[in-house]
Amino acid sequence: MAQKKNSRNSIGLYSPVTDVKGVGPKKAEAFLRLGIENLSDVLELYPREYEDLRNRKRIFELTDGEKAVVTARVLNASLGRGFGRKRTLHVLTEDDTGRMEVLFFNGTYLLPQFKAGNLFRFYGKVKIEYGRTTMFHPSYSHADADAEDGILPVYPLTRGLTQKDVRLLSAAALEHLDELKETLPEAAVVSARLCGRDYAYRNIHYPEGDDGFRAARYRLVYEELFCLDAALALSRTRGGRGRKGRSFDISSSKEFTDSLPYKLTGAQSRALSEILSDMKSDKAMNRLVQGDVGSGKTAVACAAMFVALKNGCQSAFMAPTDILARQHFETLKKLFRGFGTHIELLTSSMPSAEKRRVLKGLADGSVDIAVGTHALISDNVVYKDLGLVITDEQHRFGVSQRESLSAKGTDPDVLVMTATPIPRTLAVVLYADLDISIIDELPPGRVPIETTRYDASGRNKAYALLENEVRSGRQAYVVAPFIEDSEALDAYSAEGLFEEVKSRFPDLKCGLLHGRMTQQEKDAVMEAFYSGQLQILVSTVVIEVGIDVPNATVMLIENSERFGLAQMHQLRGRVGRGEHKSYCLIITDSESETAVERAEIMCSTSDGFVIANKDLEIRGPGEFFGYRQHGLPQLRLADPVKHGAVAAQALKDVKEMLSEDPSLSLPQNAFFAQNLRNKYMQSDRLTL
Ligand code: ADP
Ligand code: MG
Numbered sequence: 001m002a003q004k005k006n007s008r009n010s011i012g013l014y015s016p017v018t019d020v021k022g023v024g025p026k027k028a029e030a031f032l033r034l035g036i037e038n039l040s041d042v043l044e045l046y047p048r049e050y051e052d053l054r055n056r057k058r059i060f061e062l063t064d065g066e067k068a069v070v071t072a073r074v075l076n077a078s079l080g081r082g083f084g085r086k087r088t089l090h091v092l093t094e095d096d097t098g099r100m101e102v103l104f105f106n107g108t109y110l111l112p113q114f115k116a117g118n119l120f121r122f123y124g125k126v127k128i129e130y131g132r133t134t135m136f137h138p139s140y141s142h143a144d145a146d147a148e149d150g151i152l153p154v155y156p157l158t159r160g161l162t163q164k165d166v167r168l169l170s171a172a173a174l175e176h177l178d179e180l181k182e183t184l185p186e187a188a189v190v191s192a193r194l195c196g197r198d199y200a201y202r203n204i205h206y207p208e209g210d211d212g213f214r215a216a217r218y219r220l221v222y223e224e225l226f227c228l229d230a231a232l233a234l235s236r237t238r239g240g241r242g243r244k245g246r247s248f249d250i251s252s253s254k255e256f257t258d259s260l261p262y263k264l265t266g267a268q269s270r271a272l273s274e275i276l277s278d279m280k281s282d283k284a285m286n287r288l289v290q291g292d293v294g295s296g297k298t299a300v301a302c303a304a305m306f307v308a309l310k311n312g313c314q315s316a317f318m319a320p321t322d323i324l325a326r327q328h329f330e331t332l333k334k335l336f337r338g339f340g341t342h343i344e345l346l347t348s349s350m351p352s353a354e355k356r357r358v359l360k361g362l363a364d365g366s367v368d369i370a371v372g373t374h375a376l377i378s379d380n381v382v383y384k385d386l387g388l389v390i391t392d393e394q395h396r397f398g399v400s401q402r403e404s405l406s407a408k409g410t411d412p413d414v415l416v417m418t419a420t421p422i423p424r425t426l427a428v429v430l431y432a433d434l435d436i437s438i439i440d441e442l443p444p445g446r447v448p449i450e451t452t453r454y455d456a457s458g459r460n461k462a463y464a465l466l467e468n469e470v471r472s473g474r475q476a477y478v479v480a481p482f483i484e485d486s487e488a489l490d491a492y493s494a495e496g497l498f499e500e501v502k503s504r505f506p507d508l509k510c511g512l513l514h515g516r517m518t519q520q521e522k523d524a525v526m527e528a529f530y531s532g533q534l535q536i537l538v539s540t541v542v543i544e545v546g547i548d549v550p551n552a553t554v555m556l557i558e559n560s561e562r563f564g565l566a567q568m569h570q571l572r573g574r575v576g577r578g579e580h581k582s583y584c585l586i587i588t589d590s591e592s593e594t595a596v597e598r599a600e601i602m603c604s605t606s607d608g609f610v611i612a613n614k615d616l617e618i619r620g621p622g623e624f625f626g627y628r629q630h631g632l633p634q635l636r637l638a639d640p641v642k643h644g645a646v647a648a649q650a651l652k653d654v655k656e657m658l659s660e661d662p663s664l665s666l667p668q669n670a671f672f673a674q675n676l677r678n679k680y681m682q683s684d685r686l687t688l
Pocket of ligand 1: 298299419
């Protein structure tokens with residue numbers, strides 16, 4: 001609507017941010033990048049820390065290690081060595097008592113703000129070394145105009161916004177808190193003794209003191225966990241918690257395991273017997289198998305499918321990518337070779353005639369096992385009698401996808417497998433509906449992978465090792481974070497790296513693989529790598545999951561700072577799959593603490609569970625799963641690990657609520673239920 005800018009007193013909590021004086025279209029665009037469209041949105045942009053203006057110091061009063069507020073004038077500002085945006089900005093400042101250097105990493109774009117003579121207020125951690133006072137990456141604002149006091153929020157920013165801009169907006173929003181309604185059911189508010197929403201928002205942004213802040217955070221953390229639990233519980237009921245399943249005759253499993261070219265490890269046998277006892281019981285199976293990369297989950301899954309087959313049922317085996325689905329298809333064909341099992345592949349990139357043929361076979365029951373991508377759950381797929389559903393790398397699927405697959409059968413048993421071990425503390429929250437089996441043992445005879453970290457100056461050494469391996473008959477992966485070069489990002493691209501590697505080793509055969517290639521192109525490249533025609537495969541993370549080329553012994557990761565721990569662990573799992581000693585070479589020139597820490601963790605352990613726990617520590621649970629991807633409430637403040645007691649209280653209250661009102665239709669819960677749907681559950685993902 002083309003409306004004239006509202007006069008100030010008609011602004012409401014749900015007015016667009018442009019209604020606030022001082023916010024024009026440019027800033028509105030920047031706010032939008034933070035997910036903020038109207039005033040109320042800023043309420044959930046929680047400060048990442050606080051500027052305690054009560055601790056104002058002059059430069060000579062500063063002590064090493066403290067956090068303080070310093071008002072100082074810019075003497076000069078300059079960029080350090082480096083290139084592009086990665087240069088460090090050095091700002092030399094002074095007050096009446098001394099000088100202080102302020103450093104911003106990757107601070108090129110900040111340079112114009114720090115003109116000589118300007119007065120700033122800096123807030124950050126102080127380092128004093130050899131008589132020099134330095135502040136790293138402080139928050140800052142122009143100091144002349146404001147006379148702010150107390151405890152101020154420090155927000156996560158995006159380009160085009162300053163702390164002042166966001167503070168202005170949050171302060172404006174806080175003026176309209178009277179429009180807020182209580183979203184949680186009254187019973188929960190009473191049971192957990194929560195403060196009101198208005199009080200919580202006011203104190204999380206501008207804490208009145210320690211008590212106010214604590215009460216505010218408690219309420220907001222509780223609310224996030226309460227919503228998450230409620231959403232999970234409701235989606236579970238819909239999936240049929242405690243639903244009846246089939247009771248399979250499991251006596252045939254031995255016939256299959258005896259046919260394998262190896263003996264199951266103890267951990268595989270344990271997981272399999274847990275699965276079999278689920279299949280035998282008349283309750284539907286809902287089991288998660290966690291097993292590190294290479295622990296042999298596929299064989300276990302196949303034994304379960306064999307049992308389903310012997311009971312006259314079809315199985316579906318779903319993988320997250322085409323490449324992985326194809327590979328599973330090949331593996332399954334091998335493992336079931338002696339049994340005359342009819343296995344078909346179904347992916348969306350298949351020719352339609354081929355698809356029709358497979359669909360027909362699924363519908364008339366002539367196909368025993370369907371392997372595929374999410375194409376297995378599209379609407380047009382009908383199964384004659386689907387008894388077992390297995391999803392590999394399930395953390396990549398949304399809850400609803402999992403469910404729509406199981407909805408295709410009559411009470412099928414459901415098995416999900418993941419190589420990304422989930423710390424138990426989180427698993428109990430997110431997968432509370434699943435039983436868990438753990439395969440924590442690798443098949444015997446694996447030689448440990450040697451992992452080494454290099455900085456840019458060691459790059460040649462890393463490539464020399466790679467060359468040495470390839471020249472002695474092995475194969476290598478080289479992974480870049482991006483597909484193509486970009487001006488904005490100083491990092492290797494697969495395309496750029498492909499050219500570089502080719503010119504480095506002109507006589508070696510080198511291939512390129514990334515997600516923007518067509519399926520045929522990808523297949524051709526993978527085929528060439530599988531068969532050994534290609535010696536080096538330059539790629540993006542599309543090779544992350546599952547690819548199994550035992551002759552590959554080198555995984556070289558460029559710009560490792562761009563990869564998460566779990567991702568690198570997956571990448572490393574692509575090597576060390578054969579009899580030869582393998583290497584993982586991690587190259588990063590980043591000085592950032594996280595990048596270095598991640599690389600060191602990779603070098604120090606190969607235990608997926610240890611890595612998952614570290615990953616959780618570094619990234620926090622909010623990002624760990626990409627809750628957004630699941631269409632589930634995001635955790636912004638809550639950490640089920642740190643806030644265990646709050647989590648327990650929230651879970652108890654949710655259970656109580658649902659035991660009285662399983663579908664949330666009573667009037668006292670209606671507003672909460674409506675909010676939960678509106679806010680968190682996009683209809684295409686998780687419908688309640
Ligand atoms: P993941 O758990 O990563 O899916 P896979 O199922 O792909 O692992 O198994 C990794 C490799 O180990 C495969 O080549 C498989 O044939 C082999 N393997 C699996 N189980 C055993 C075992 N018990 N003994 C020896 N090799 C095994
Ligand atoms: Mg696997």
